[in-house]
Amino acid sequence: MSQPPQHLELTKVDIDFPTPNGPFKALQDINLTINKGEFVSLIGHSGCGKSTVLNIVAGLYQATNGGCLLDGKEVNAPGPERAVVFQNHSLLPWLTAYENVELAVKQVFGKSKSKAEMREWIEHNLSLVHMDHAMDKRPDEISGGMKQRVGIARALAMEPTVMLMDEPFGALDALTRAHLQDSLMEIQKDLNNTVIMITHDVDEAVLLSDRIVMMTNGPAATVGEILHIDLPRPRDRIALADDPQYNHYRHEVLTFLYEKQRTPDSGLSSKKKDEATLKVATGEHKPKAKGEDKAA
Amino acid sequence: MSNILATMGLSRFIENPKTNFSQLGKSLLIPLIGLLIFLFIWEIGAKNVHTSLGTFPGPAAVYQQSLTLIEEHKAERIKEVKFYERQDVRNEKKLAKNPDAKIKVRPYTGKPTFFDQIITSLITVLAGFVIASLIAIPAGILIGLNSTLYSAFNPLIQLFKPVSPLAWLPLVTMIVSAVYVSKDPMFAKSFITSLITVSLCSLWPTLLNTAVGVSSISKDLQNVSQVLRLNWFTHIVKIVLPSAIPMMFTGLRLSLGIAWMVLIAAEMLAQNPGLGKFVWDEFQNGSSNSLGRIMVAVLVIGFIGFLLDRCMLFLQRKMSWDKTVVLR
Ligand SMILES: Nc1ncnc2c1ncn2[C@@H]1O[C@H](COP(=O)(O)OP(=O)(O)OP(=O)(O)O)[C@@H](O)[C@H]1O
Ligand SMILES: [Mg+2]
Numbered sequence: 064m065s066q067p068p069q070h071l072e073l074t075k076v077d078i079d080f081p082t083p084n085g086p087f088k089a090l091q092d093i094n095l096t097i098n099k100g101e102f103v104s105l106i107g108h109s110g111c112g113k114s115t116v117l118n119i120v121a122g123l124y125q126a127t128n129g130g131c132l133l134d135g136k137e138v139n140a141p142g143p144e145r146a147v148v149f150q151n152h153s154l155l156p157w158l159t160a161y162e163n164v165e166l167a168v169k170q171v172f173g174k175s176k177s178k179a180e181m182r183e184w185i186e187h188n189l190s191l192v193h194m195d196h197a198m199d200k201r202p203d204e205i206s207g208g209m210k211q212r213v214g215i216a217r218a219l220a221m222e223p224t225v226m227l228m229d230e231p232f233g234a235l236d237a238l239t240r241a242h243l244q245d246s247l248m249e250i251q252k253d254l255n256n257t258v259i260m261i262t263h264d265v266d267e268a269v270l271l272s273d274r275i276v277m278m279t280n281g282p283a284a285t286v287g288e289i290l291h292i293d294l295p296r297p298r299d300r301i302a303l304a305d306d307p308q309y310n311h312y313r314h315e316v317l318t319f320l321y322e323k324q325r326t327p328d329s330g331l332s333s334k335k336k337d338e339a340t341l342k343v344a345t346g347e348h349k350p351k352a353k354g355e356d357k358a359a
Numbered sequence: 360m361s362n363i364l365a366t367m368g369l370s371r372f373i374e375n376p377k378t379n380f381s382q383l384g385k386s387l388l389i390p391l392i393g394l395l396i397f398l399f400i401w402e403i404g405a406k407n408v409h410t411s412l413g414t415f416p417g418p419a420a421v422y423q424q425s426l427t428l429i430e431e432h433k434a435e436r437i438k439e440v441k442f443y444e445r446q447d448v449r450n451e452k453k454l455a456k457n458p459d460a461k462i463k464v465r466p467y468t469g470k471p472t473f474f475d476q477i478i479t480s481l482i483t484v485l486a487g488f489v490i491a492s493l494i495a496i497p498a499g500i501l502i503g504l505n506s507t508l509y510s511a512f513n514p515l516i517q518l519f520k521p522v523s524p525l526a527w528l529p530l531v532t533m534i535v536s537a538v539y540v541s542k543d544p545m546f547a548k549s550f551i552t553s554l555i556t557v558s559l560c561s562l563w564p565t566l567l568n569t570a571v572g573v574s575s576i577s578k579d580l581q582n583v584s585q586v587l588r589l590n591w592f593t594h595i596v597k598i599v600l601p602s603a604i605p606m607m608f609t610g611l612r613l614s615l616g617i618a619w620m621v622l623i624a625a626e627m628l629a630q631n632p633g634l635g636k637f638v639w640d641e642f643q644n645g646s647s648n649s650l651g652r653i654m655v656a657v658l659v660i661g662f663i664g665f666l667l668d669r670c671m672l673f674l675q676r677k678m679s680w681d682k683t684v685v686l687r
Contacts, residue, residue, distance in 0.1 A: 123582050141585040153579040157601040157680030166597060170587045203681065 071097040071120070071225060071257060075129035078115060089115050091283035093129070095276060100255040104268040106316060107278030107287075108324060113261045114150060116278075117227050120259060121147050133225065143171050146223035148231045150261075152214040154202040160213045161198040164188060167217045188220040189213070191246055193239070207234040215243065219250060226251075228260040232267065241300065244271060248297065265320070269312045270300055277319045287324065290315050416651035421658070424651035432472040439467045473637060473652075477659065480622060480633035483550060484667075487557030488618045492611060495562045499569025499607070500599065509570060520563040524556050524621040528628055531555045549631035553622060556629075560621040564613035572606025573599055601680060608675040615671055619664045634660055 076093040079086035089112045097103050105113045118124040120131055122141040131138040133145070141147075146167075154163045164185045172181060189195050192212035202210050211234045218226055232240045248271060251258055262268050268275050272292050279287040292312055294303065303309040398418045408415035416424070450462040471479070502508045535552045546554075576599060584598050626635025638656050641649040676686055 121582075121586060123585060141582070142588055143586060145586070147582070147586050149579060149582065151579060153583050155580060155583070155598065155601070158597075166589075167587055170589065170593075201680070 069096045069132070070099040070101075070134060072132040073116070073120070073129070074132070076116075076119060076126045076131065077128040078112075078119065078124060079127045088283045089281055090119075090126075091285050093285055095286060097257060097259070099257055100251075102251060102258045102260070102271055102273045104272040104275045105259065105261045105278060106263070106265070106268050106275055106320070107284065108280055108320070109263075111278050111281045112284040113278060114229055117147070117229055117259060117261060120225065121145050121227050123147075143167070143221050144223050145225045145227060146218035146221040148211075148214050148218045148226070148228040150229035150233070152202075152207075152210040154210055154213055154217075156202050159199045159201050160189065160194055160205070160209075160216075161185060163202075163213055164217045164220050168220050171221045185220060188216040191219060191250070192216045192243060208236065208239060211235060212239075212243070215247075222254065223256060225257045225259065228258065230261050230263065233263070240267075244300075247271065252296065265313055265316045268316060269294075269309060270298060270303065275312075275316060277316065277324075280324050288315075288319055410650065412645055412650050413647045416654055420651045421654045424648060425655045427648070428473040428652065428655060432474045435469055435472045438469055442467045442469075471632060473656070476632065476634050476637045477663070480626065480635070481663070483553045483626075483631075483633060484557060484615075484618050484622045487554045487622065488561060488615050490554065491558040491562045491614060491618065492565055494558070495565035495610070495614070496569055496607065499566045499610075500573050500595065500603070502566070503570035503573025503603070504599070506574070509574065516563060516567060519559075520567070522560070524560045524624050525628060527556050527559050528552070528625055531559070532629060547632075549629065552629055553625050553631045553633065556625045557618045557622050561614040561618035564617065565607070565610035568606045568610025568613070569603060572603030572610075575606075576602045604678055605681065608671070608678065612668060612671045612675070615667050616664065619660075619667060623660055 073093050073095040076090060077088065078090045079088050081087075093116060095103075105116060107113055115124060119126050120133075120138065122138050122145065125139065138145075154160075155166070158166065165181070168176075168181050168185050172184065176184065186195060186198070189198055192215050194209060194212050194216060197205055197209060202213070205213075211231065215228075215231055218228070232243055235243065244267060247258075260268075260271065269292055275290040275292060276286055277288045277290065278284050290312060294306070294309060294312075402417040402419075405415040405417040405420075446464065450464070453460045453462060502512055532552050535548055535555065539548060539551055580598055580602060584594050589597065622633065623635040623638070625631060626633035627639045628635075630636055630639065634656055638653050641652045641656070672686060679686065
C-alpha cells in the first residue's frame, strides 16, 4: 500500500441495500485498480451488481464498507468529471437532443467556451453518434437506439476523465453498434480518458477492452476473474475475427460466464477462493495492473 | 382559431373536414339530441312545479329573461352615458362663468347590472386564483423537495383542505374589517374578503398536486442532475418544474374549478358584489321573474366555469412537453 496513488481504486467495497427483509448485500469485497487511460469492461450475469459498481464510482451510491479513490481523492459525490451513460439513457423528455447535450456542455464548459464554440462542440458530439439529423427531436420522437446515442453524445461532450458506460450499445443494431464502437475507440485514444463499460456482449468486451472484469453472481457479488486483453491497437474487427489470440480471449470469457458462473445462485464463500487461486494459477498478472489482487 | 376549436374539442372537424363529415354529424348530433331531451324534460317538469313565486320557468321563459337582462344592461349604460354628458355640460357652463371654478366629476352610481356582476366575479375569481397559485406552487415545490417539510405540513394540509368556504367566510370577514383599515382603500373590503376566501379554498389542490409531482421525479433524472452537478436553481428550472408540470396543471385546474364554486357561495353569503349577490338579490326580490333570472345566472355560472376549465386545458396543452398524453 506504499505505492503512489493509483488513478482509480476500489478497495474492499461492500454495499448493503436496505430492504423490508433486512439489508441485502449486493456487493462484497470488490477490489479493483484502474490506470489512467485504461478501458475496462465489466461483464457478468444480469442482476449481479455491475450497475451498482458503476454507480459507486459515479458517486451515486455510497459503499457500506470500503471506498473508491479517484487520483487519491475519495469519491463521495457525483460530478461531471465522471460522466455516466445510463443504462436507460435518462434523457430529459422535455428537451430536444440538442438541448439535452447542451445542458451538460453548459455545465462543464459554460465558462471556458464561447456560445459559438459550445454550439459547434454540441453539434460535433451529436454528429459523432450520427444524431446530427435529429438534433431538434425530443426523446419521445426518436427510437430507443437513438436515445441511447444522444446519451452517449451527452457523456462524450463532457470530456470526462472517467467515462462510465452502462450497456451503452445495448439498444443498437449491429451496424450502428459497430460504428459507435469504432468511434469510441478513436475518441478514447485521442482523449486518453479512462473508460469503465458494462456489457453483456463478449465480442464487444474483447474488442474494446484492455481488461475485462468478470463478476460472480449475486448476491454478494465480487470480482471473479480479470482478463488482460493484449491485442495491439488500433484493433480491426474483421482482422480480429480470425485471430487465434482474440478467439482465445472470447473463449475465456465464455467459459467464465457459461461454465463457472452458470448457476444463478452459486454459493460464493468457497467459490470466491477457488477463483482467486484460479486467477493466480493462470498466471494472469501483468505489470500494468497491480491493485486488483485481493487485499485480504 | 384552430386552437380555440381544439380546446373546445372540435379539432377533429378541422383536420379532415370532408372525409369525416359523417363523423362530424354524429359527434354534433348526439350532444344535440341530448340537449333537446334535456330541454324537453325541463319544459315538462317546470310546468308542474309551482312555487310561491309562480310556476318554475321553462326554457322559453329563461330565454326571455336573458333578453330582459341584456336590455336592462343596455339601458343602464345609456343612463350612465347621459349622466356623464349632463355633468360635462354643467361643468362647462361653470367654467364659462368662472374659469377658476373647481369642477368635480362625480362617478356614476347606478345599480350594477347582470353583466357588471359577471365582470366583478370574473375579476375576483382570477385574482383569487392567481394569489392561490402564487402561494401554492412555490410552497408545493418546497414541500415536494423536502420530505421532512412534507411530513410536517401534510397533516395540516389534509386538515384544511376539506374546509368549506362558508366556514372560512365569517373569520375572513372579521379579520379583513379589523386589519384592512384605510381611509382611501384601493380595493373594496368585500372584494378583499371574497378574494381571501377564494384563495384559501382553492389553494390546496395546487399545493398537493405540485408537491406530489415534485416528489415523484424519476430517480434517473435526479441522477442526471447530480452527475451534472446542477445548482439548485438550474435543478429546479430544468428538472423539477418540467417534470412536475403535468401534476401541477391537474392541481391548477381543480383549483380554478373550486375557486369559481367557492366565489359564488361567498358572494351569496357575504353580499359581496358578483354573480352570487345577483342570485341572492333576485331571491330576496321575489318577483315573478326572479326564478327565471336566477336560472339565467345558473346557466351563465356553469358556462363560465366550463370556459375557465377550457382555458386551463388550453394552457396545459401549450405547456405540456409530453404530446403523447391525451389531455381532456
Ligand atoms: N437501490 C437498490 N435497492 C435495493 N436493491 C438494489 C438497488 N439497486 C440494485 N439492487 C439490487 O442489487 C443487485 C444488483 O443490481 P444491479 O442493477 O447492479 O445489477 P446489474 O448487474 O446492473 O444487472 P443488469 O445487467 O440486469 O443491469 C440486484 O439484485 C438488485 O436487485
Ligand atoms: Mg445494470
